Amino acid sequence: MISQSTTRPPAPSLQRAMVTALDRCHRLLLQIAFVSCCILCGDAVAANLVPDPGFAHVSELGTKATSDGWNWQRVEEPCKVHVDQKSAVLNGGKVFLHSAAFPVSASTIYEIQLDVSGDASFSVEILWWKKDGLPTQGHRSILVKPNRLNTKTATVTASTRSPNDVATAYVRLVAEEGHLVVNSPVVRVATGELLLKLDAAAPGPKPTAKWKDLTGRNNDMAVQSVRHSMGTASYVFEKPGAACVGDLRDAARFDFETDRATGDGRGESFTVVLYAKLNGRSGSGIVNKFGNSTSGGWSIGLEWDEFGLDRIATLQQSDNKQNRTINGFPGLAGHGGDVKLGATDRKFHLYVIHLTGSGKRDGTVYFDGSEKSLPLCSWPFGALGSSSIRNKAPLRIGSFNKNGFRGEIGFVEIWSGTRLQDGMTPAAYSKHRFNRGAPARAKGQ
Structure with missing residues (x-):
């Protein structure tokens, strides 16, 4: 007689424990x-x-x-x-x-x-x-x-x-x-909000004087020394101080306070989407909100300097001394080597620029549909202070001084928060908005 060994099943309590753990x-x-x-x-x-x-x-x-x-x-x-x-x-x-x-x-x-x-x-x-x-x-x-x-x-x-x-x-x-x-x-x-949408392909009924916000949230922007081009569906900035200036009644919507003044995690994240081309040397402030150069505010520059270097530069400051944070993508003049963005070919390029709201040396910039941010190079001197960057100045597109932008702008979007259309991250939106080199444009009116 051959004996057969049998394996006992686990005890019921052990079986229940195993099922619970697996569940x-x-x-x-x-x-x-x-x-x-x-x-x-x-x-x-x-x-x-x-x-x-x-x-x-x-x-x-x-x-x-x-x-x-x-x-x-x-x-x-x-x-x-x-x-x-x-x-x-x-x-x-x-x-x-x-x-x-x-x-x-x-x-x-x-x-x-x-x-x-x-x-x-x-x-x-x-x-x-x-x-x-x-x-x-x-x-x-x-x-x-x-x-x-x-x-x-x-x-x-x-x-x-x-x-x-x-x-x-x-x-x-x-x-x-x-x-x-x-x-x-x-x-x-959290869902982000589209706060501003400007498209030179649909500038509104008076393109030589006003640029219509397609979200309906804001009053028209005043066109100052800027030429509208129907052929390229763009606004052309070629004179010193040329700018499109927002209405003062809409100014507070674009203040974007930082953690430095409000506390950790309470600063306002935002993203600027820009379709533009450089036609010559350009300074800071293609999109900005400053009362004057010595007050608090923020600025995003599409720059082309005297050394032939081009970059996206972000600035947040509570004064014009050491209480400011400056970041360059992919470099800064005199810092990080002679790194070029590669946008001086006089062609339109898409930029998705995201500021976290921390007020620190961070942020991301996505170029021509890339989902990988450009390298960040921070200005090593100074940091944003604890004072507010809020101001009563209007939003400006083009420049805040005579050394401003020289080029053309096809469209501008400003989003609040850390997610954009349909919950996309700024990186995902970069790819979506670039659309393989053919960004969707608004229909003319």
Whole structure:
């Protein structure tokens, strides 16, 4: 008689544990895949990044902590967290409720939305982590400061910009001295807005005097010493001081304050899209907002200097001394070698210029449809101070002094935020807008 060895099946409790672990792993992989797919498709604005918005898995930290749901932490007794019909109920004392970690992108504006009710003092934070698991430099963003609630349900919304070295984040909900009910938390990439759209192919009914904003948000820009060319569908800047000047009533829309004055993550990101060509030596300020050269403001230059070097230069300053940040793409005169952009061929080129809102030596510039930013060369002297760069001056296209732009402009767009059309990143929009060398133009009126 031959005996047969048999393998015992795992105990039922072990089977359940294995199934639970596999199920959690599967859900986490699906979440990561979904977010990645949305980001790659340029539709990240639609995805809720919170892993468990229905509070299906809530455990106390240090006892039965869960990696794919929420964990609560005792801070001041008595405190407790439980779930009631897809709502998290926090009672304190003081208690923290943390979401599971989720992947995020660097220097990106995120918005949070949730419904809350109760009588507790309530606040919302996001904590940011680097790829190696260490905290980022600006580790904690307070989106909602402690605020006493009433019993009525309120929808809370807030936004912040992620640090430039972040990889993951989690939400922290805080309740103090009372009762708090939380429903439907959402974290997603914030949608940018098209603030200005100018196209010389559709300049409006009086192209020699006014340049019409096609968004309908702004009043017409005044044309000063600038010639409109129907043949090239462009405005030609060939005289000293030639510019298109915005209406003062629209000025505040384009101030774009930085973190230096408002706090980490609260500066205003923006992107300038420019279709232009150089016809001769050009100074700074093809798109700018300055009261005068000694006041606060910002400027983007398409420059061609006396050394034959061309570049995109960005400037943010609170005065005209050392309190300013200057960046050159791909170089600066006297710094970083004799690096040329390569746009002096008297042809139109597309530039997508993104400023993060930090006020630091950063930003990206994408040239002729490339999804890779030009190298950044920073001016090594000085840095933007903590004073505001806001001013009462109008937006100007062309120059802010007699040494301004010499060339032609086909179209200009200005977007707020870190995402552009259909949730595209500036890099993705560069490729889309360039359209293989044939950028779409507005239809004439």
